[in-house]
Amino acid sequence: MGPLHESRKALIGVCDFDGVLRGKLVLSDDVSAGDRIIKFSEAVLAWDCSDRVIQANSAQELPSVFGDADLRVLSATARAVPTCHDRFLYLAEFAGAHESICPRGVLRKVLRRAADHGYSCTAGFEFEFTLFNESAETIHKKPYDQWVPLTRGPFGYSVARTLASNELFDEILAFCDDARLPLSGLHFETGPGAIEASLRHCDALEAADRAVLLKSIVKSWAQTRGMMATFMAKVSENWPGQSGHIHISMSSNGQNAFYDGKASRNISGTMNQFVGGQLKYMNDFCVLAAPNVNSYKRLLPGFWAPTCPSWGVDNRSCAVRVIPGNESAHRLEYRLSGADINPYLALAGAIGSGILGVEENAVLATPIAGDASEERHAAYEPLPQNLAEATSRFAQSQEAIDVFGDRFVEAFSRSRRWEWDAVQHRVSDCERERYFEVI
Incomplete structure (x- = not known):
């Protein structure tokens, strides 16, 4: 099988509380076709900068059990990645139940x-x-x-x-x-x-x-x-x-x-x-x-x-x-x-x-x-x-x-x-x- 077409390789990045981009490489034919919702681990909103889970007491709320959350991929944010010339990086933001604690959502x-x-x-x-x-x-x-x-x-x-x-x-x-x-x-x-x-x-x-x-x-x-x-x-x-x-x-x-x-x-x-x-x-x-x-x-x-x-x-x-x-x-x-x-x-x-x-x-x-x-x-x-x-x-x-x-x-x-x-x-x-x- 030959190499994947450029349009199918994209990095998706979402910002955690520490301002760090967390994400993954996504292989898709329509990643740039308008804003779309994908699934992404809600754990990044419960991790510290060393990937340790932030503990909560019984009166506090954590993301459920670190399942998947809705992530809105923002097609207009696509940028060339200087160290990977064959792909783009797209910013994303949490949607749905997690939007109220998403840093980008807070600024909006x-x-x-x-x-x-x-x-x-x-x-x-x-x-x-x-x-x-x-x-x-x-x-x-x-x-x-x-x-x-x-x-x-x-x-x-x-x-x-x-x-x-x-x-x-x-x-x-x-x-x-x-x-x-x-x-x-x-x-x-x-x-x-x-x-x-x-x-x-x-x-x-x-x-x-x-x-x-x-x-x-x-x-x-x-x-x-x-x-x-x-x-x-x-x-x-x-x-x-x-x-x-x-x-x-x-x-x-x-x-x-x-x-x-x-x-x-x-x-x-x-x-x-x-x-x-x-x-x-x-x-x-x-x-x-x-x-x-x-x-x-x-x-x-x-x-x-x-x-x-x-x-x-x-x-x-x-x-x-x-x-x-x-x-x-x-x-x-x-x-x-x-x-x-x-x-x-x-x-x-x-x-x-x-x-x-x-x-x-x-x-x-x-x-x-x-x-x-x-x-x-x-x-x-x-x-x-x-x-x-x-x-x-x-x-x-x-x-x-x-x-x-x-x-x-x-x-x-x-x-x-x-x-x-x-x-x-x-x-x-x-x-x-x-x-x-x-x-």
Whole structure:
């Protein structure tokens, strides 16, 4: 028998709570013939990142017995896979009984709420990631401090390194173009082996699709080159953290709803309310933008990451940075989120809190002009200090239940409590180094 026709080979990928694409190779003649429902294991909504089943108590609901669930294959999302030239990757989302806890479904729910008020949303993600000159085999055979990054030491925005890595950058640009993931920028960030890729802005749901695909494709591409890529929020306590900033704007009747040419800094009343809502509910929704134990090791003073729900005009020390410009460019940058986010959920949190602000006519405090981490005690409550605190706030938030649904809040909170518990009993190298001899 000869090789299968190209149209019969397709990868189907659906996003789990951790933002990881889970899927399988599907052999079908009509995979691209419009959105269709297939069966797929519901276990991926009950697994942690190491494929362990998240346990529930008797009062909590799990997917039944890990049978098959309805999965909607989204034909318009088809992308070329750079490491497999004879097939396409299709994104999918859970449908039916599981739609209310599907990350993509949660974002769609938030965007419908914005649409009910006459707003459409656009977004663009920026991701920092680190490349290591290590294979999937060698990285597990070496202690962390012996892993070799692509470059040594910090050299952010380095033209010299960009020119020296011209072939590598060309490959990234090429596979992003082939996969319909257009970039607006690509450069070295400060930190060993650190690179930032900025996706062009577009419709918010499409922007999140692109973000999910970029992370998976970068990681798979790196392995084909004998490298490893990581999107951890904090790879080392000695290096800067890795962000996943989100640029957001809203429009109404074809006009930028954040822009008012007659207002100070062009900040419209709607934008005031939107940012006011983001700040008001940032601590309650924080776990959507900082979903892992490691996430909170990035949110420290002096590392270009927020420490409180603050805002400023073109101020990168704040959690929300308003970027003034003409009507086509005026927007905000949501800087709380790290590179380890689930893009659907982080964007849902950023937009959902903003829409609450519009609904409630939220009041925006005076912008911070200096370092927000130094001024946080003047007007703002600190961000949650760890995953357990952030999860507790989310689980108890009536506003979270209102925006995202009670079933999702319960399921996602359960997954984050499990994530917190999974690492609390682990003894780290740092603890051994600090206490072994002295204590």
